[in-house]
Amino acid sequence: MSRSPSVVPGGAPAAPLPFARTIAVALALAASVALASPPPEPAPPPADDSVWITVGAEVFAAAQQRLAPGPVGAPLPRVAEAEGVVLTQIPRARIDQLSELVARELHGRGGFIAHASLAAAEAALARLSEPRPQRTALPFVIDQPWWVSQLAGEVSELQLLGTMTSLSTLFPNRYHAHHAIHHSADWILGQWTAYAAGRPDVTVEFYSHGGLTPQPSVVLTIPGSTLPGEVVILGGHQDSAVSGCFSNPNCVAPGADDDGSGIATISEVIRVALANDFRPQRTVRFIGYAVEEVGLFGSEDIAADYLADGTDVVAVLNQDMTGYHGSAQDMVMISDYTDPELTAFVVDLLETYQPGLTWTTDYCNYACSDHAPWWERGFRSAFAFEAQFGTNPFIHTSGDTVASLGNSAAHAAKFARLAAAFLVETTLDGDVLPFLDGFETSDTSRWSAAFP
Secondary structure: OOOOOOOOOOOOOOOOOOOOOOOOOOOHHHHHHOOOOOOOOOOOOOOOOOOEEEEEEHHHHHHHHHHHEOOEEOOOOOOOOOEEEEEEEEEEEHHHHHHHHHHHOOOOOOOOEEEOOOOHHHHHHHHOOOOOOOOOOOOOOOOOOHHHHHHOOOHHHHHHHHHHHHHHHHOOOOOOHHHOOOOOHHHHHHHHHHHHHOOOOOOOEEEHHHHHOOOEEEEEOOOOOOOEEEEEEEEEEEEOOOOOOOOOOOEEEEOOOOHHHHHHHHHHHHHHHHOOOHHHHHHHHEEOOOOOOOOOHHHHHHHHHHHOOEEEEEEEEEEEOOOOOOOOOEEEEOOOOOOHHHHHHHHHHHHHHOOOOOEEEEEEOOOOOOOOOHHHOOEEEEEEEEEOOOOOOOOOOOOHHHHHOOOHHHHHHHHHHHHHHHHHHHHOOOOOOOOOOOOOOOOOHHHHHOOO
């Protein structure tokens, strides 16, 4: 897909060490829905307004029961199936109904990926049956307490809340098809550009998705110093949705949590990193993905391009909903369609730098968020989520406002500190501390004080 850059110029240090330890993360894998299905139907010729999608079997089964039949009978034709994922097509005008079914009836557990063509959808299905790539140890370890303290210690709940408030009140909705009316991507690009002022090495640009959507993704890049070819990605989606947004550009979909909180989280990491003149060894890209809500268009397109270009993506952290504290635990690590070793590293970061917080695991089924297209292509991705699925009653409603979060970003701040630690520990290696009298790398008192 083409990139339509709107590039705005705005930054170092040391050598890889082997990954020292891996915490075993409990895998809570979903049992696939057993379907007594007929043989796959021949692929029908796509109508001009139809979209090829791959969808989890559980979502497909619910759609067959809940969505009204189309002009040819069944709501969704079963074209092919592999590894609990179904290839089908859906009229473009009904794709938000499928999205709402996932959000409201399945509580966000599961999803679908929209593809540019039947061939792309068939390739995605084929990849699911291929063996996962053989992995070497992660190319980074936890050895940067000073830098983590410096960045995470400056995370501001007021800044986080301000970004969530701006996104959810300045724009009646951020539904992708209405970008020409609601220019939320422009606002994000403007905020990130302001953070990058004074750093000519940093670029901020739109990433166009061609004819798939008018909404661009937003990408901020800090180039690596000594390992620029290795790329770390922190991302979250910028769009929002409620039922009926497809046909109503005035729909009210504030999306303060889903996913204003994720954009606020990565924006705050950008702010503190650039304010501290952070210069990574590996290249880091922060991405505000377009169109997560109705098929992961943005992350699917970018991950496909990066694979085709041979980009060496070494780690991806997804930030989708960080604001609602709906579970007894502070964080939930998604255990399916994610990389177990990278997830264990994220847990290591949490237990090292925020030892007072608790965590658990949950599964979210196929294509529930933007980590999935990266994982599907063999890239290592991880997803730390705000709570157990089904606990947030405001998802995809007009009630997803900062008021539903208690007008507080205290929960999101935990994720911003974790994301800051992820940024530092995945992009710096070895001894890169500035010299400070009386402070040694082994002295944990300074950095531990930064994490309440």
